[in-house]
Amino acid sequence: MSEVLDTNNPETLTPPPEVVKEELLAKYPTKVARKRAKQIVINEVGPDCTVPEIMANVRTIPGIITQRGCTYAGCKGVVLGPTRDIVNITHGPIGCGFYSWLTRRNQTRPAGPDDFNFMTYCFSTDMQEEQIIFGGEKKLRQAIQEAYDLFKPKAIAVFATCPVGLIGDDIHAVCREMKEKLGINIFAFSCEGYKGVSQSAGHHIANNGIFTHVVGLDDSVNGGRFRINLLGEYNIGGDAFEIERLFEECGLNLVATFSGNSTIDQFANSHTADLNLIMCHRSINYVAEMMETKFGIPWIKVNFIGAEATAKSLRKIAAYFDDPELSARVEEVIAREMPAVEAVRAEVHERCAGKKAMLFVGGSRAHHYQELFREMGMETIAAGYEFAHRDDYEGRRVLPNIKVDADSRNIEELHVEPDPQRFTPRITPEDLARLAMGDLTFKDYEGMMPTMANGSLVVDDISQYETEKLIELYRPDIICAGIKEKYVIQKSGVPMKQLHSYDYSGPYAGFQGAINFYQEIDRMVNSKVWKFLKAPWQEHPELTAHYVWE
Amino acid sequence: MLLRHTTAEIIERTALTVNPAKTCQPIGAMYAALGIHRCLPHSHGSQGCCAYHRSTLTRHYKEPVMAGTSSFTEGASVFGGQANLVQAIHNMFTIYEPDVIAVHTTCLSETIGDDIPQIIAKARDEGKIPPGKYVIHANTPSYVGSHVTGFANMVKAMVDYFATTEGRKEHRLNLIPGYVEPADMEELKRIVGELGIATIMFPDTSNVLNTPQTGRYAMYPPGGVKVADLQRLGTSVGTVALGRLASGSAARALDTKCKVPCEILDLPIGLKATDRFIDTLRQIAGVSVPDSLNLDRGRLLDVITDMHQYFFGRKVALAGDPDQLISLTEFLVDIDMWPIYIVTGTPGKKFESRIRELTKEVPYPVKVQAGGDMFLLHQWIKQEPVDLLIGNTYMKYISRDEDIPMVRFGFPILDRLGHVYFPTVGYRGGLRLLEQILDALLDRQDRDAPEESFELVM
Incomplete structure (x- = not known):
């Protein structure tokens, strides 16, 4: 468990959080206010890091203007999008494929000029009225054939959009048939946009599909003593490149990343790793859980956002492998990297300390990026996720108490059992217990709220209205969210940092990323451009004479 | 290479679209609805549609784009979206206080067959539409036409809902x-x-x-x-x-x-x-x-006559929307450039015949495709290159791979700003287009010129 931070005295927040919460709800119709009241929580960290219950992963109220997207976006856009050598065909009308074409900034670096890279392409069946009426299976079959004829890829994945489920196309049958015919891996995801309540359902569907159709297909063990997978890192702005650099310098052997800068062969071989590291708990914990059950690979939560967090995560990995040489190398890397980080941190700290941030983003970033702000001396006064669940807020300890509602039940839970041949516990129960006595906890995520200050506001699935109100009431120095919120916030005179796309910069992960982020936030919160809002005649409208020369 | 799998060899495709030159109806409807004062567009479908459209429009304009969604879940998809839309109308009028809510449908609500006028009537009957406020709608099935069709449908809805014959001419x-x-x-x-x-x-x-x-x-x-x-x-x-x-x-x-x-x-x-x-x-x-x-016309003509040498005979490939491409093709032919590849993703045979008519005097074979995609356009370029590309931001991947200069024009432009502030319509707009075309061509000439023929004056 991380230490409870209480740098931020609730009494100093004006107006007090209770008043703010009341204001946020005041204008809502009764039914809306009742529901939102449970999704807006004033943080209070109790003994043993207990926090108040928050309602999360529930339906967005129609008409509320949400940040959220859909299941297709979570499946095709987030989890499978960053893998470069799968031909991802969107089965549906053109829009969904078009909007998810390169827009998430997942970077990738093919090994050579002849390697596959389909990231820059958009493939769609461009469904027409005829298919809506008579069915789209024929066109899908033909589209797969054409993709094969054109590109000869090693794998093709098919993603369902809303109408596909409604008209009853059996995309899985089509894929099975074409897999047989063409002899390459072809699989489908029933990730229709209307399933679940947010992108989150799509993550789960993607996890299930990749686990069922790819993980475990290649048993070859390709050397290396410290074999790890990195889960839930999507290489936005080159984050994965920075993390890969650190792994390499530490002597860690990365088998697969799910799914930044990845290939399908890495997924197929990922069950040969000895430790799973989870970055974004929300989007990928399912794969980690299933790999543990089936193959015996333990998982730990890591965080490479923030220099301290990066150092801590590297040390956790070293502790797990319990190898003096590895530990020494990790310490060496940290010692080498930290002075540059510290120099920039100290410099920006002077200008940024005490400034206030709000973060409303994602399923892990609203938590992870608080680390960076903390390192700069900035306070997070309000935060929330777009599509996370209670365990991401309150920690996995609440998992047994989460009521599974109808929307979640609609998303399949795979029943996984230990593989009769390939299940190998990577660590003895004794070692597990010994490590758990130290700083290393397995299968655990503490959640965002225990690390936040008392009196800070936690808002799940924030609405446009609430965003505007919070700006008005708190006047924060910076807000982090996504593209849809970007210019609302900036038009309100507050700098806004996108934490999905990083505003087309980055990386922000690891040590170099921390430096980038410190400098970027320093630029934003201390920029003079925000002081030009008023023209001279707006500042001093009074007139002195008709013509001053008269 | 960014588009390393694109080859010159064309295999006929009947089912797979690769790198589309269009998107779906609802985004056009959302954009049109934003052109009504105090209007909140509303997407009747899954949340993702609304999120995607708002994101794309925001990236294109660098401006806030507000719209509501019916947030369909599995239940709504089975039983119909009436309850969601009525609730959305109530919430939006209460919280966001628009004068008009402009509802457009999606492939989801079209496929299940939601009757929007009936739902609006129900909302009115239940008192969910305050006096003096309006809810209008357009059917915008994503599986018909393109974003241009959706725009047209929402503009027509403005007529259908508001225009009356009352009053004197x-x-x-x-x-x-x-x-x-x-x-x-x-x-x-x-x-x-x-x-x-x-x-x-x-x-x-x-x-x-x-x-x-x-x-x-x-x-x-x-x-x-x-x-x-x-x-x-x-x-x-x-x-x-x-x-x-x-x-x-x-x-x-x-x-x-x-x-x-x-x-x-x-x-x-x-x-x-x-x-x-x-x-x-x-x-x-x-x-x-x-x-x-x-004066404006004369200035445009002045640039055309003065800079004619740089336009003359340059081959151009274009991708975009039919209305824009027709006028742009005419303009290029008028200044003696040769638009030889013209692709729109929007279907419609009339487009092809109109382009053929406009490019009659072009001394090269002209390839034109309605319902085409940028993959096809790229393949044509691989077969026989051009001197200039004109299209939306996605064109820049072709531009870089083929090392051909490019002018950004159309939707969406995600990586430059000019389109938000400087028109391309009218004579002044024509001037801007020519400036962009010249900049692209002359920058290229400067880049590629041998040192001895690097020109000071152009």
Whole structure:
């Protein structure tokens, strides 16, 4: 468990959080206010890091203007999008494929000029009225054939959009048939946009599909003593490149990343790793859980956002492998990297300390990026996720108490059992217990709220209205969210940092990323451009004479 | 190479679209609805549609784009979206207080067959629509046409819902600007202002999607056509509609409904299309063209004549939307450039025949495809290269791989800003286009010139 931070005295927040919460709800119709009241929580960290219950992963109220997207976006856009050598065909009308074409900034670096890279392409069946009426299976079959004829890829994945489920196309049958015919891996995801309540359902569907159709297909063990997978890192702005650099310098052997800068062969071989590291708990914990059950690979939560967090995560990995040489190398890397980080941190700290941030983003970033702000001396006064669940807020300890509602039940839970041949516990129960006595906890995520200050506001699935109100009431120095919120916030005179796309910069992960982020936030919160809002005649409208020369 | 799997060899495709040159109807409807003052567009479907459309429009304009969604879940998809839409209407009028909610459908709500007028009637019966407020709708099935179709459908909905025959005819024209940028709409208003013609322009996204930084966010910016003006459309003496695909159906609907005759013209992009636009306005309104517009025209012509050597004979590949491509092709041919590859993702055979007509004098085989994609365009380029590319931001991947200069034009432009502030319609817009084309061509000449023939004066 991380230490409870209480740098931020609730009494100093004006107006007090209770008043703010009341204001946020005041204008809502009764039914809306009742529901939102449970999704807006004033943080209070109790003994043993207990926090108040928050309602999360529930339906967005129609008409509320949400940040959220859909299941297709979570499946095709987030989890499978960053893998470069799968031909991802969107089965549906053109829009969904078009909007998810390169827009998430997942970077990738093919090994050579002849390697596959389909990231820059958009493939769609461009469904027409005829298919809506008579069915789209024929066109899908033909589209797969054409993709094969054109590109000869090693794998093709098919993603369902809303109408596909409604008209009853059996995309899985089509894929099975074409897999047989063409002899390459072809699989489908029933990730229709209307399933679940947010992108989150799509993550789960993607996890299930990749686990069922790819993980475990290649048993070859390709050397290396410290074999790890990195889960839930999507290489936005080159984050994965920075993390890969650190792994390499530490002597860690990365088998697969799910799914930044990845290939399908890495997924197929990922069950040969000895430790799973989870970055974004929300989007990928399912794969980690299933790999543990089936193959015996333990998982730990890591965080490479923030220099301290990066150092801590590297040390956790070293502790797990319990190898003096590895530990020494990790310490060496940290010692080498930290002075540059510290120099920039100290410099920006002077200008940024005490400034206030709000973060409303994602399923892990609203938590992870608080680390960076903390390192700069900035306070997070309000935060929330777009599509996370209670365990991401309150920690996995609440998992047994989460009521599974109808929307979640609609998303399949795979029943996984230990593989009769390939299940190998990577660590003895004794070692597990010994490590758990130290700083290393397995299968655990503490959640965002225990690390936040008392009196800070936690808002799940924030609405446009609430965003505007919070700006008005708190006047924060910076807000982090996504593209849809970007210019609302900036038009309100507050700098806004996108934490999905990083505003087309980055990386922000690891040590170099921390430096980038410190400098970027320093630029934003201390920029003079925000002081030009008023023209001279707006500042001093009074007139002195008709013509001053008269 | 960024598009390393694209080869010159063309295998016929009947099912797979690769790198589309269009997107779906609802985003066009959302954009059009933002051109009504104090209007909140509403997407009747899954959350993702709304999120995608808002994101894309925001990336294109670098401006807030507000819209609601019915947030369909599995239940709504099975039992219909009525409850969701009624609730959304109630919540939006309570919380966001728009004057108009403009509902557009999605492939989801179209496939299940939600009856939007019936749902709106139910919301009204239940008192969910406050007095003096409006809910309008357009059917925008994503599996028909393209984003241009969706735009056209929402513009037509403005006529269907608001235009009446009440009141006496007034000396005024309706102007339907087409699927153009806020800066273009501003320029069109300026031109009719110079001509001294009273107009109602709808939709009008100027000062909605190019608003100033004031430090105060306004959910409903000052721009947009007012409902009161939309209600007077039927009393105008005539309608000038720009862009057959984007504006034609609204103009014809207004003629049918309120007996307002219409002229449907090409988008006034380039010299001759702008000439026709101004000449039509002049004749309908009985005004003479002021010196200010003659000055603009003369300047555009001056650049064409002075810089003709750089345009002449250059081969161009274009991708974009039909209305824009038709006018742009004409303009390029007029300045002696040779548009030889023209692709739109929007289906429609008329487009192809019109382009063939316009490119008759081009001394190369001209390839044109409606319902095509940028993969096909790229394959044509691989077979026989061109000197210049004109298209949206996705074109830059071809531009880099093939090392061909490019001018950004169309939707979406995600990586540059000019389109938000500088028009491409009218004579002034023509000047900007030529400046961009020249910059692209001359920068390339500078880059590639041997040192001894590196030119100071061009």
